[in-house]
Amino acid sequence: MNTVAKKIPLWAVRETEIVIPPKRTDIEVDRLEDEAVFCDPKNGNTYHFNETSLVVWGCCDGKTTMQGAARRLAVHFDVDFDTALDDVEELIELFVAFKLIVAAG
Numbered sequence: 001m002n003t004v005a006k007k008i009p010l011w012a013v014r015e016t017e018i019v020i021p022p023k024r025t026d027i028e029v030d031r032l033e034d035e036a037v038f039c040d041p042k043n044g045n046t047y048h049f050n051e052t053s054l055v056v057w058g059c060c061d062g063k064t065t066m067q068g069a070a071r072r073l074a075v076h077f078d079v080d081f082d083t084a085l086d087d088v089e090e091l092i093e094l095f096v097a098f099k100l101i102v103a104a105g
Contacts, residue, residue, distance in 0.1 A: 060100075
């Protein structure tokens with residue numbers, strides 16, 4: 001039987017302290033009450049994100065780990081750590097897909 005292993009992003013390995021890549025410095029963020037619009041000047045795209053995304057975006061400094069961001073979310077929104085880590089992983093994947101941050105490798 002020929003099976004293809006699904007490549008798991010490095011940041012999805014929960015036992016490992018993975019540092020979140022830094023955000024691009026040219027991304028413009030217009031904050032509204034509890035959401036924000038991110039503008040990418042390279043391609044003209046805009047992205048609408050909620051308050052959870054803003055907290056995670058603040059962790060995209062090249063120093064904060066996925067777990068550290070999850071702890072910050074858990075405290076900020078009074079949710080359990082696993083739920084917060086799920087949210088962080090999902091948002092980092094979106095940020096990478098939209099090229100708002102650049103994952104190494």
